[in-house]
Amino acid sequence: MRRVTVNRILLALVGLVLLALGVAVLIGSLNLQRHWDFTLPPSWPFSGPKDVLLTNHDRTLYRSRDWWWPVGIASLAVVFLGMLWWLLGQAHTRRLRQLRIDSGDGQGALLRGRAVENVLVAESEAYEGVEWAGAALVPRRGGPFARLILGLAPHAAPRDLVAGLDAEVLANARTSAGLRELPAEARLRAVKHRARRVS
Incomplete structure (x- = not known):
């Protein structure tokens, strides 16, 4: 029962983070702050339809470093495998065969x-x-x-x-x-x- 509760809390937190990120992208890409006449905080990541997640400087900052691509790809692979393991764990039924x-x-x-x-x-x-x-x-x-x-x-x-x-x-x-x-x-x-x- 405790494991089920922890899984539900973690799933809810991941869902809230993804929802917040989606709302932030939606507000910026549709330029809703100008259409609906409201202001966004200065730290808001997307303030207009032409904004990008990573600037040119951010994308090319570590390109010349040898460790950048292996670490980046390995990190994404670990995250992907962890999420896949978690998803399969939710679908697995623990029954005594x-x-x-x-x-x-x-x-x-x-x-x-x-x-x-x-x-x-x-x-x-x-x-x-x-x-x-x-x-x-x-x-x-x-x-x-x-x-x-x-x-x-x-x-x-x-x-x-x-x-x-x-x-x-x-x-x-x-x-x-x-x-x-x-x-x-x-x-x-x-x-x-x-x-x-x-x-």
Whole structure:
């Protein structure tokens, strides 16, 4: 959860910086300060449509130095690869693909994580008061961790439902997978039904 929060804060900051830069370029390139009759601070980077980001002097300042082009290209490559890694990290889902269980013969067996998730979903939806369910197994240091999302019927009692799921559904999953414990997080959502006219 902390990693998700940090990612969202960083994405928001990067978005704000890019938005501010885009607004600065837009105001200068469209000459809005003259059309709409307002003044810009003296430190504003773009004050007119003919302004450039780098002056002629700035662009040619280090051209004769041997280190300039390798450092410039390497820096841009590092920034690009870092942003690409960050983007791929956002799209990557951390799900447990396989569980190693004790089969009793000393070798063990592999159980697909998706199979355990499907069983959790099926048993949760069969439970009284649950209209739909979703489940995901994620890896943790101490072992697998289950995340459940449950759509509750209007008559469901959340406290009794969570206690029953822990005593039955999660207990069955622990027993069938040969796990000592299976910590879980359940998110409960109320199912909204559309009103229907009765004649």
